[in-house]
Amino acid sequence: MGLATTPSSTLQRKSSYELDDFAVPTGREEEWRFTPLSRLKGLHDGTAAGSGAVSVAVDAAPEATVETVGREDERIGKAYVPADRVSAQAYAAFEKATVVTVPREAVASKPTVITFTGGGGTAYGHTVVRLEPMAEAVVVLDHRGSAVYADNVEFVVGDGATLKVVSLQDWADDAVHVSHHHAQLGKDATFRGFVVTLGGDVVRLSPSVSYTAPGGDADLTGLYFVDAGQHLEHRLLVDHSQPNCKSNVVYKGALQGDDAHAVWIGDVIIRVEAEGTDTYELNRNLLLTDGARADSVPNLEILTGEVAGAGHASASGRLDDEHIFYLQARGIPFDEARRLVIRGFFGQLIEKIEVEELRDRVMAKVEAELAG
Amino acid sequence: MSTLEIRDLHVAVEDKPILRGVNLTVKAGETHAIMGPNGSGKSTLAYAIAGHPKYTVTGGQVLLDGVDLLELSVDERARAGLFLAMQYPVEVPGVSVSNFLRSAVTSVRGEAPKLREFAKDLKAGMDALSIDAAFAQRNLNEGFSGGEKKRHEILQLELLKPKIAVLDETDSGLDVDALRVVSEGINRFRAAGETGVLLITHYTRILRYVKPDFVHVFAAGRVVEEGGPELADKLEAEGYEAYTKASA
Numbered sequence: 001m002g003l004a005t006t007p008s009s010t011l012q013r014k015s016s017y018e019l020d021d022f023a024v025p026t027g028r029e030e031e032w033r034f035t036p037l038s039r040l041k042g043l044h045d046g047t048a049a050g051s052g053a054v055s056v057a058v059d060a061a062p063e064a065t066v067e068t069v070g071r072e073d074e075r076i077g078k079a080y081v082p083a084d085r086v087s088a089q090a091y092a093a094f095e096k097a098t099v100v101t102v103p104r105e106a107v108a109s110k111p112t113v114i115t116f117t118g119g120g121g122t123a124y125g126h127t128v129v130r131l132e133p134m135a136e137a138v139v140v141l142d143h144r145g146s147a148v149y150a151d152n153v154e155f156v157v158g159d160g161a162t163l164k165v166v167s168l169q170d171w172a173d174d175a176v177h178v179s180h181h182h183a184q185l186g187k188d189a190t191f192r193g194f195v196v197t198l199g200g201d202v203v204r205l206s207p208s209v210s211y212t213a214p215g216g217d218a219d220l221t222g223l224y225f226v227d228a229g230q231h232l233e234h235r236l237l238v239d240h241s242q243p244n245c246k247s248n249v250v251y252k253g254a255l256q257g258d259d260a261h262a263v264w265i266g267d268v269i270i271r272v273e274a275e276g277t278d279t280y281e282l283n284r285n286l287l288l289t290d291g292a293r294a295d296s297v298p299n300l301e302i303l304t305g306e307v308a309g310a311g312h313a314s315a316s317g318r319l320d321d322e323h324i325f326y327l328q329a330r331g332i333p334f335d336e337a338r339r340l341v342i343r344g345f346f347g348q349l350i351e352k353i354e355v356e357e358l359r360d361r362v363m364a365k366v367e368a369e370l371a372g
Numbered sequence: 373m374s375t376l377e378i379r380d381l382h383v384a385v386e387d388k389p390i391l392r393g394v395n396l397t398v399k400a401g402e403t404h405a406i407m408g409p410n411g412s413g414k415s416t417l418a419y420a421i422a423g424h425p426k427y428t429v430t431g432g433q434v435l436l437d438g439v440d441l442l443e444l445s446v447d448e449r450a451r452a453g454l455f456l457a458m459q460y461p462v463e464v465p466g467v468s469v470s471n472f473l474r475s476a477v478t479s480v481r482g483e484a485p486k487l488r489e490f491a492k493d494l495k496a497g498m499d500a501l502s503i504d505a506a507f508a509q510r511n512l513n514e515g516f517s518g519g520e521k522k523r524h525e526i527l528q529l530e531l532l533k534p535k536i537a538v539l540d541e542t543d544s545g546l547d548v549d550a551l552r553v554v555s556e557g558i559n560r561f562r563a564a565g566e567t568g569v570l571l572i573t574h575y576t577r578i579l580r581y582v583k584p585d586f587v588h589v590f591a592a593g594r595v596v597e598e599g600g601p602e603l604a605d606k607l608e609a610e611g612y613e614a615y616t617k618a619s620a
């Protein structure tokens with residue numbers, strides 16, 4: 001059949017805790033070619049010294065424990081090994097990590113909200129969210145303020161546990177954020193990740209998923225709104241290495257203004273041993289003005305002949321004049337017609353956000369983006 | 373008493389002249405049928421009146437109660453009292469029928485309808501057109517059959533209560549039952565107030581349900597013959613050949 005046994009997309013990809021194992025990127029590398037390195041404020045080349053300017057506040061569910069620990073804590077780096085230069089830089093430079101643990105069979109009675117507030121300057125961070133077997137929790141990562149920030153977040157979802165995460169990148173206009181979010185799913189574990197990226201000069205977020213046993217189910221949803229001059233990049237990697245796991249990735253973004261740039265990379269690997277995998281990934285971009293650009297690269301690598309389902313789709317387009325005409329022909333003014341169609345484009349995505357206040361906040365943010 | 377007056381209208385599509393001097397006056401209380409072969413420019417007339425961006429008016433006027441519609445945006449024309457039931461209603465993903473209808477009614481009336489009243493009107497309108505209540509939650513025209521789309525156009529007609537309605541081949545693609553339901557809707561609309569109807573059709577079939585006061589034969593971008601309902605009977609018997617030959 002000629003199926004390869006090693007996924008080509010990971011052949012070049014190395015993982016290491018050591019910063020020196022990663023060369024300073026030049027921008028020619030496949031994984032860096034879309035990212036404006038000159039705007040990373042030195043996060044990629046070792047010139048950005050951390051000054052600890054991002055404060056971390058946790059409002060936790062009573063069932064969860066929250067600890068601030070040092071680098072030596074053994075729970076750090078268990079689920080995720082840095083896979084690129086900035087990730088390794090963050091791993092090498094962070095001083096304190098936040099560890100949230102939801103104990104076995106506990107069902108968190110309210111969301112645990114971790115607020116990252118940038119106070120200017122450069123900072124490195126590390127966060128671990130651990131759900132022990134059969135636990136259930138909702139966790140919100142709320143990023144705001146101004147900062148140059150690189151961090152790694154590990155979600156360890158134990159056997160039969162369910163973790164729902166909303167990560168909101170609501171940074172000030174000048175913020176730079178490079179982040180890895182890795183979810184490691186145990187047997188029959190469920191992960192629902194929802195990413196909303198609105199603010200920041202450059203945001204490069206790399207959500208990834210791995211499975212340690214069969215039966216894992218990951219759902220990754222993303223919504224972004226890119227304004228003039230912004231670079232918002234999402235790089236997804238779902239690595240199916242266990243049989244009978246599922247993944248579903250849906251990212252949608254709207255872009256408006258000169259040099260608004262969205263990048264979406266969707267890598268899904270189905271390894272030889274991952275029989276019965278069911279996966280689908282979708283990215284759609286709505287270009288609202290000239291001068292905006294969306295790069296969308298889905299990449300599905302199937303190394304086994306026994307999949308339950310595997311598909312991907314990617315499309316970028318403009319608002320359809322016929323849609324607007326139809327609504328206007330019923331008396332609806334242009335601006336409102338446009339809003340209705342764009343809301344329709346994001347569709348039920350926003351409704352999937354687990355936390356009601358957050359849903360309203362995201363909706364209000366999107367409305368504000370549309371109005372402005 | 374509203375009047376739609378089309379005066380010497382010339383329209384081009386992508387620099388190709390399609391309408392070549394259309395004159396037509398529709399008064400409230402009147403129903404005018406425009407009949408003509410495929411490609412004669414009937415939809416072009418409808419879209420041009422409504423203000424579709426693809427159609428360029430190269431000459432003439434369209435007045436609604438003296439106001440030149442051609443000076444208005446698409447939505448302003450609708451709010452001025454014009455309605456176009458489209459031959460091919462557009463599917464709009466992600467926009468629900470109920471949301472859309474509420475926005476449209478709010479825009480046209482200039483104020484939001486009371487929720488309970490609106491729900492009642494909507495239900496009554498849907499019942500009358502045998503539209504399943506579940507349609508309100510569906511995306512606009514998405515996955516609707518041809519007949520469902522046309523019924524939905526007439527639902528909008530009845531809710532928006534325009535002064536002048538242009539109905540572009542609302543009958544085409546309907547089976548006899550659907551044609552009857554849709555025709556009843558048009559007749560309810562006609563009976564409900566002083567409104568003018570411009571009924572564009574290729575076939576005489578719908579004219580047995582919706583009786584026109586005037587019939588205009590359209591060929592090669594202009595009106596080539598006019599008369600009363602008897603003209604439809606002549607077309608039924610003889611077809612369009614005489615006109616297409618004459619204008620070729």
Ligand SMILES: Nc1ncnc2c1ncn2[C@@H]1O[C@H](COP(=O)(O)OP(=O)(O)O)[C@@H](O)[C@H]1O
Binds near residue numbers: 409
């Ligand atoms: N959007 C369009 N783009 C290109 N050509 C068009 C368009 N609309 C109409 N035409 C052309 O204009 C002529 C009249 O079409 P139309 O108005 O649709 O006729 P009818 O409705 O009578 O069948 C045809 O030759 C058709 O090809």
Ligand SMILES: [Mg+2]
Binds near residue numbers: 415416
């Ligand atoms: Mg037509």
